[in-house]
Amino acid sequence: DTGVSQDPRHKITKRGQNVTFRCDPISEHNRLYWYRQTLGQGPEFLTYFQNEAQLEKSRLLSDRFSAERPKGSFSTLEIQRTEQGDSAMYLCASSPTGPSEKLFFGSGTQLSVL
Amino acid sequence: QKEVEQNSGPLSVPEGAIASLNCTYSDRVSQSFFWYRQYSGKSPELIMSIYSNGDKEDGRFTAQLNKASQYVSLLIRDSQPSDSATYLCAVNPLGGNTGKLIFGQGTTLQVKP
Numbered sequence: 001d002t003g004v005s006q007d008p009r010h011k012i013t014k015r016g017q018n019v020t021f022r023c024d025p026i027s028e029h030n031r032l033y034w035y036r037q038t039l040g041q042g043p044e045f046l047t048y049f050q051n052e053a054q055l056e057k058s059r060l061l062s063d064r065f066s067a068e069r070p071k072g073s074f075s076t077l078e079i080q081r082t083e084q085g086d087s088a089m090y091l092c093a094s095s096p097t098g099p100s101e102k103l104f105f106g107s108g109t110q111l112s113v114l
Numbered sequence: 115q116k117e118v119e120q121n122s123g124p125l126s127v128p129e130g131a132i133a134s135l136n137c138t139y140s141d142r143v144s145q146s147f148f149w150y151r152q153y154s155g156k157s158p159e160l161i162m163s164i165y166s167n168g169d170k171e172d173g174r175f176t177a178q179l180n181k182a183s184q185y186v187s188l189l190i191r192d193s194q195p196s197d198s199a200t201y202l203c204a205v206n207p208l209g210g211n212t213g214k215l216i217f218g219q220g221t222t223l224q225v226k227p
Contacts, residue, residue, distance in 0.1 A: 031212075033214075040122070040220075041219050042202050042204070042217025042218050042219050043158065044217070045214050045215065045216070048212065048214060056212070056214060091158075093213065101146050101148070101163075101206050101212065101213050101215070102148075102160055102163065102213070103158075103160065103213045103215070104160075105157035105158050105159070106157060107156070107157050108157050
């Protein structure tokens with residue numbers, strides 16, 4: 001199965017530490033998205049890439065957050081100086097080339113900031 | 115006012131019944147509408163998309179769109195216990211080629227045997 005893969009599945013960290021998550025999209029998909037989901041809420045858009053270009057960032061994405069997709073394949077999301085409010089599920093999704101709004105989500109990375 | 119609103123539920127229906135899930139959205143120019151299913155502890159999975167007013171059927175699922183009233187609904191016929199999940203309504207306000215979606219908070223559906 002070549003679905004969207006995310007690593008790690010779970011991350012527990014102390015407040016103030018930096019964390020980095022990785023996402024490997026479906027190989028033929030050129031668009032990659034990061035969403036964040038808290039308990040009882042729907043996913044919230046954070047940012048998206050088309051190939052290696054980061055085309056849009058949400059206002060939710062403070063300057064402590066940075067995302068990269070250096071070669072247009074996998075992506076990383078880094079959170080610096082984590083805060084307890086950063087605790088959430090971080091979901092990666094990808095979509096095919098061409099007109100498409102159909103997202104294929106990975107299993108997510110559950111972040112807990114203590 | 116939230117951009118996409120759903121009743122969080124839980125909505126409880128007996129096995130074999132029709133489950134009706136509703137969603138309203140605030141941006142009148144929204145073009146594309148989606149229903150995702152999310153099992154507990156899992157990621158969202160697309161089950162229906164709809165772009166035009168009216169009904170769209172896919173197996174036991176029917177999506178309904180009314181742009182004048184700004185609502186989208188999902189009907190699940192012959193509900194099964196395996197349909198128990200959270201159903202997320204998502205809207206793309208601008209349409210086009212991006213997956214930048216606005217999600218509602220989701221409605222939890224419980225199908226009782």
